[in-house]
Amino acid sequence: MAICYYCRHCGTSVGTLEEEELLVSPRLGFHQLSDEEQQQIIHYGSDGHIHVRVTCEHCEEALEQNPQFHEIDRWIQ
Numbered sequence: 001m002a003i004c005y006y007c008r009h010c011g012t013s014v015g016t017l018e019e020e021e022l023l024v025s026p027r028l029g030f031h032q033l034s035d036e037e038q039q040q041i042i043h044y045g046s047d048g049h050i051h052v053r054v055t056c057e058h059c060e061e062a063l064e065q066n067p068q069f070h071e072i073d074r075w076i077q
Contacts, residue, residue, distance in 0.1 A: 001048050003028070008053035009062075009069075 005014040030042065043051045055063070063069050 001050070003050045003052060004045075005052045005054050007056035007059055009055060009059040012056050012058075014054055014056050 003017040005016070006012060007014060030038065033041065041053050043053070045051050
C-alpha cells in the first residue's frame with residue numbers, strides 16, 4: 001500500500017509515500033480533516049493505494065493569477 005498524491009486540477013503526480021511508518025502516522029494530518037473534506041480529498045483505489053487530491057505548485061500559481069478558477073474543480077482536461 002502507498003499514499004499517492006496527485007493534483008486535483010491537472011492530474012499531475014505530486015509524489016508517493018511508501019514508507020510503512022509514515023502510512024499510519026498522525027503527521028499526515030488526515031485526522032484533522034472533517035468527514036466531508038476526507039470524502040473530497042482521499043480516495044481508496046482498487047489498486048490498494050490511497051489517492052490524495054491536492055493542488056500542485058503550477059496550478060496554485062494559476063489560481064493566484066486567475067481567481068475565477070476557484071469556481072472550477074478541474075480546468076485542465
